[in-house]
Amino acid sequence: MWLTCLRTDKFKNGVLSVSLLTRLCRENAAKNALIPSVLRRGTKRFPDMDALAARLDDLYGASIEPVVRKLGEIQSVGFAASFADDRFIPSGGTLLEDVAGLMGEMLLSPNTRGGLLLPQFVDSEREKLLEDIRARVNDKISYSRYRLSELMCVAEDYAVDASGTEDEAESIGYVPLTRHYHELLAASPIEIFYVGSASAERVESAMREALLALPRGELDEDIGTDIRMNTLEAETRYFTEEMDVGQGKLCLGFRLGSCMEDPDIAAIRVMNAVFGGYASSKLFMNVREKLSLCYFASSGVDILKGVMLVVSGIEFDKYDQALAEIFAQLEAVKRGEITDKELASAKASVGSALLAAADSDGALESFWLSQNVQGLEYGPEELAALVDDVTKADVIKAAQGVECDAVYFLKGTGHVEAEDDED
Amino acid sequence: MWRRKMTKTEYPGIGETLYTDTLPNGLQVCVIPKPDYRKVFAVFRHGLRGADRRFTLAGEPKNTPAGVAHYLEHKMFDMPEGNALMALEARGANPNAFTSDAMTAYHFECTDYFEENLRTLLQFVSTPYFTQESVDKERGIISQEIRMCEDSPDYRVYMNLMRCLFSHSPLRDSVAGTVESIQDITPQVLYDCHKVFYHPSNMALCVVGRADPERVIAMARELLTSEGAEKPGREYGGPEGALPEQSLSEEDMVVSAPQFFIGAKGGPLLKGAPALRERVVGSLALRCLAGTSSPFYIRLYGEGLLNGMFGCDLDYAAGESMALLGGESRDPETVLQELKKQITTVATDGFDEALFARQKKAAYGGRLRVLGSFEAMAVGLAEGLFAGFCPLDAFAVLKTVTAAECAGWAAEKLAPARLAMSVIKPKE
Numbered sequence: 001m002w003l004t005c006l007r008t009d010k011f012k013n014g015v016l017s018v019s020l021l022t023r024l025c026r027e028n029a030a031k032n033a034l035i036p037s038v039l040r041r042g043t044k045r046f047p048d049m050d051a052l053a054a055r056l057d058d059l060y061g062a063s064i065e066p067v068v069r070k071l072g073e074i075q076s077v078g079f080a081a082s083f084a085d086d087r088f089i090p091s092g093g094t095l096l097e098d099v100a101g102l103m104g105e106m107l108l109s110p111n112t113r114g115g116l117l118l119p120q121f122v123d124s125e126r127e128k129l130l131e132d133i134r135a136r137v138n139d140k141i142s143y144s145r146y147r148l149s150e151l152m153c154v155a156e157d158y159a160v161d162a163s164g165t166e167d168e169a170e171s172i173g174y175v176p177l178t179r180h181y182h183e184l185l186a187a188s189p190i191e192i193f194y195v196g197s198a199s200a201e202r203v204e205s206a207m208r209e210a211l212l213a214l215p216r217g218e219l220d221e222d223i224g225t226d227i228r229m230n231t232l233e234a235e236t237r238y239f240t241e242e243m244d245v246g247q248g249k250l251c252l253g254f255r256l257g258s259c260m261e262d263p264d265i266a267a268i269r270v271m272n273a274v275f276g277g278y279a280s281s282k283l284f285m286n287v288r289e290k291l292s293l294c295y296f297a298s299s300g301v302d303i304l305k306g307v308m309l310v311v312s313g314i315e316f317d318k319y320d321q322a323l324a325e326i327f328a329q330l331e332a333v334k335r336g337e338i339t340d341k342e343l344a345s346a347k348a349s350v351g352s353a354l355l356a357a358a359d360s361d362g363a364l365e366s367f368w369l370s371q372n373v374q375g376l377e378y379g380p381e382e383l384a385a386l387v388d389d390v391t392k393a394d395v396i397k398a399a400q401g402v403e404c405d406a407v408y409f410l411k412g413t414g415h416v417e418a419e420d421d422e423d
Numbered sequence: 424m425w426r427r428k429m430t431k432t433e434y435p436g437i438g439e440t441l442y443t444d445t446l447p448n449g450l451q452v453c454v455i456p457k458p459d460y461r462k463v464f465a466v467f468r469h470g471l472r473g474a475d476r477r478f479t480l481a482g483e484p485k486n487t488p489a490g491v492a493h494y495l496e497h498k499m500f501d502m503p504e505g506n507a508l509m510a511l512e513a514r515g516a517n518p519n520a521f522t523s524d525a526m527t528a529y530h531f532e533c534t535d536y537f538e539e540n541l542r543t544l545l546q547f548v549s550t551p552y553f554t555q556e557s558v559d560k561e562r563g564i565i566s567q568e569i570r571m572c573e574d575s576p577d578y579r580v581y582m583n584l585m586r587c588l589f590s591h592s593p594l595r596d597s598v599a600g601t602v603e604s605i606q607d608i609t610p611q612v613l614y615d616c617h618k619v620f621y622h623p624s625n626m627a628l629c630v631v632g633r634a635d636p637e638r639v640i641a642m643a644r645e646l647l648t649s650e651g652a653e654k655p656g657r658e659y660g661g662p663e664g665a666l667p668e669q670s671l672s673e674e675d676m677v678v679s680a681p682q683f684f685i686g687a688k689g690g691p692l693l694k695g696a697p698a699l700r701e702r703v704v705g706s707l708a709l710r711c712l713a714g715t716s717s718p719f720y721i722r723l724y725g726e727g728l729l730n731g732m733f734g735c736d737l738d739y740a741a742g743e744s745m746a747l748l749g750g751e752s753r754d755p756e757t758v759l760q761e762l763k764k765q766i767t768t769v770a771t772d773g774f775d776e777a778l779f780a781r782q783k784k785a786a787y788g789g790r791l792r793v794l795g796s797f798e799a800m801a802v803g804l805a806e807g808l809f810a811g812f813c814p815l816d817a818f819a820v821l822k823t824v825t826a827a828e829c830a831g832w833a834a835e836k837l838a839p840a841r842l843a844m845s846v847i848k849p850k851e
Contacts, residue, residue, distance in 0.1 A: 008459075009459070010457075010459035010460060011795060012437070012438065012791050012792075012794050012795060013791065013792055013795055049721045049724065049725065050718065050721055053715075053716035053721060054716070054781055056716065056785070057716050057781035057782060057784060057785040058781050058784060059788075060784050060785065060787055060788035060791075061784065061785030061786065061787070061788030061789045061792075062788065082792060083788070084787075084788045084791050084792075087438070088436070088437060088438065088791055090436070090787075124725065124727065127727055128730045128731065131679070131680060131730050131751065132730075132731075134679035134680065135678075135679045135680070135732070135751065136679075137677060137678070137679055138576050138678050138679060138682070139575070139577075140574050140575075140677075141571075243677055244676070244677050244850060245574045245677070246570050246573050246574050247567065247570035247571055247573070247574050278512060278517075279508050279509070279512060279518075280508070280509045280512040280513070288564055289560075289564075292560050292561070292562070292563030292564050293563065293567075294564070294567050295564055295565070295567040295568035295571055296571075313567055313570065313571045313574075314567065315567070315570075341513065344513065345509070345512055345513040348512070348513060348514060348515030348535075349512055349515055349517070351515060352515030352516065352517070352533060352534045352535065353517065355461050355462070355534040355535075356461070356462045356517070356532060356534055358461065359460045359461055359462045359534075360795075361795065
């Protein structure tokens, strides 16, 4: 169990999170994702949603919400709380202790019968999980991104989404889920995060008290992410699917390759910015501004897995042109066709975003969880300083091994490409 | 020389200090300094907004193509010396803009070079520079933005509700226009709209973060000297009646389950202290009625009729106010009927005092949380300036709101006959 504590007076709210880390895999992802939602339905002291809602309202609208995240091939499940800082409570108070205590109750003393999670809670939350999983298709852009990851990483755990798959979710019953819950509690490494005005001693004491009843067995330390250096097959794989959409969604998945052997995170972030990370990037300036092919074309890196995704929305018949331009811009980065101005602007943008993250309680929480999972000890300000030192040679080096593994295109139902259209 | 000290207002309970000033040309400026932070968020609100399609100038009615304010927003970043977006990004700023029916706002967040960035923001919003080539080129980009929205069920369910609620308001039209309507937008149309609506008394500058209020106001004085021309008359076709134009809209799309939006018109916009009070009362009433800790939501959640995607809020644009409740449900019709029953009960019995007391505490915490977002604060200040109130006063107003007042608001504004519903159903 690890505690990361940032003491500052600048925020008016405190943020506290407890994350149980476990291996992301198809068999367990849905079960893991379901657990915090079931626990959030009622505790021994506050047995149902009405009682919990009344308690949280009384704590000045403190929120304690289930959080399920995918960090590379680690699944993080737990709770995140946001609550008013004691200094701004009209009557004064000890909200940190109250919220920590309630979070501990949710995690360790749920409302059970005969030691089993209540079947009505499990059934109800399983349906909601299924609704969430099925709702992936509603946002066509994130759906395309999800489909690409699934197809590209078909042989890896990374293909699994944080909330798991429909098939696995459908078959979850309350008895096996109770068993799984106890295993998860006993074996998962736990990350606790706090940012706010309380001292580290106060946070530690509140959390010790809240998690006193935590049963610990042999910890599963063998969790982590398998970084694949090369593409799955020698040639890029192409996938096309049809749906009733008016705009095509184009998604490209890349392996970062050689730079992941000893990743220079600052250089990789700058490389991504130069290529497609913001509005002055090559993708935005060329695919959008020069060719007017799209409204958005951007890239993003998942450093934990060593992959980069490019997403854009285009007319169906602009597929070849958009694809060719995206590849051409990546080649330009690899060849070092980067002006001093482009490099300076990308560094300023990446550095500034990190410094701004240090001014946001929510951004700090996710930044530090990711750092802790990677075993990295530096904060956003230190990473911003590293970004400042990135050279053009570093960017070229980071881009050198980048290879396109898979391309996914979601196009309209029955759309026929112009060249196939024979009269 | 005209000189007046800016106004400083302290909000000790919530630890905020607000500086405000009105320049001789009518521009309103608000600054909330945050010396403990490194970042600053600045928003500059232009006079033209999404709903301003028809207006009168020197007594003459003018009509512009749907989507003109949004098109103008895209092209404002062009400057004779290059693109302002790139100039801001080169200094590490994160600039953007948005057009809604309520406002067009240009903004940036930065951690360094604040004054240089503010100078760029004030200059590019004041400098119309449109060429035929650049305006033509933007058409492909905006067409794709429109297509992207048309593929989004969230957008479609909202637009369909607007068409249910309103009979003639510009809120019926999409802010970005259509791929067809934007074909008629030329550099001249953009120049005209910029000129007509570029009136400092129609505009506002709001800054939250590590900034010196004196410097912000001095720079606004130096760079925004224009007195503005004649102020155009906004033409929204007169106030809307209380009842919706139609009570139900249904459309099919590729979605996993029905997506729904229930709404009601709240009547013409108020000004000043009554406007703020109405917002505080309305949002607390919605919280008590259907918020995520209300008995109504918890019951329907338990019955499988609602899930975590449900939410409710108030919206204000184009001279109109409205209440909106939406989410996903396997059976939106039952949700609507249950909501109507709940409203009828509240109209007769009022809100339970214990429920109201705890919801009020939660509303305080919720408002405190908003203070953590510089963007929400700056945009909220800009919105408040035009309605004649300061959102920071909401904390004091909240203390005085009663359960009867909230119940009265819900009974009147959400009277069952005023409700309309838009549903996006899964395509077979």
